[in-house]
Amino acid sequence: MSLVARGATGFWGPGDDPVPRADLVAFRTACHAVARSITGTLAEVPPHGAASSFRTVLITTPYGRTTVLLCHQVLPVVAFVASPPQAGAPLPDFTPPPAWAGALEVNGFRLLDVAELSMPLASADIGELAPAELTQVAYWRPDTVGELMFNRWD
Template identity: 30%
Template sequence: MVEVREVRRLCYGFARRTGGTLTDFRVPAVTPNFWQAVIEYPGRTVSVVAANDVPVIALARPRSLDFAPARESGPLEFVDEPELAAVLAETERFQVLTPADLERSFNAEDWPHLTRSDIAYWKPATVGEALFNYWD
């Protein structure tokens, strides 16, 4: 398991080192299964998303985790930001996944920590869908 304090600390440090400002840290009550740190830079905003059950992180377009007025629960849009990913990769605790990693076909044997009943029910097609999702 990953602790939210650890992810929060990682994201604040990451924002400082990359010249960004962490403007929001989103912790869902139940779903999705990931935390999201929204970081603003001049001219763009990105999110660091961290799975709450395995130490993996990625960069994505920010999205609302609120389900009002409309439920937003489709797959995340992962972004390719090599300079930012390189800074994230300096951490030894977390594996940084690129959009290419996350778009690969999902193979449950590669991710044994995931609940088999969830995999059987939701049938994720990609690694990104399996690791960062809105399953209940």
């Protein structure tokens, strides 16, 4: 059973203690360092509305292979998907972290693997979620931990 940390939905209510925000500057800095180390390029994708729980970055190798990174806006975690998210569409399939992704861990970000993100929510421990998060989960009904964490709920 996987524990889903408080703040995983990106929501909190007026009576809840605020959750910390992920250090997106540190994330960008780490991504730039990775791109330089593999002689690649980095592009940030504009957020998909104010309610998005994540930011999207593309790192492209000199050989044209693009890796899509999702950085959670509250928790210091990173996931990888097959293609850039599209507004109004479900997230693309999660993929394993590439070999160079360890550089993100050195900078304080935990890499999420496909098994954890694909875990059915019914099998996960969501006991740490705040009441406002549980309300969102009940309304949006995500099927997996990945759908709960990387969402565009409003």
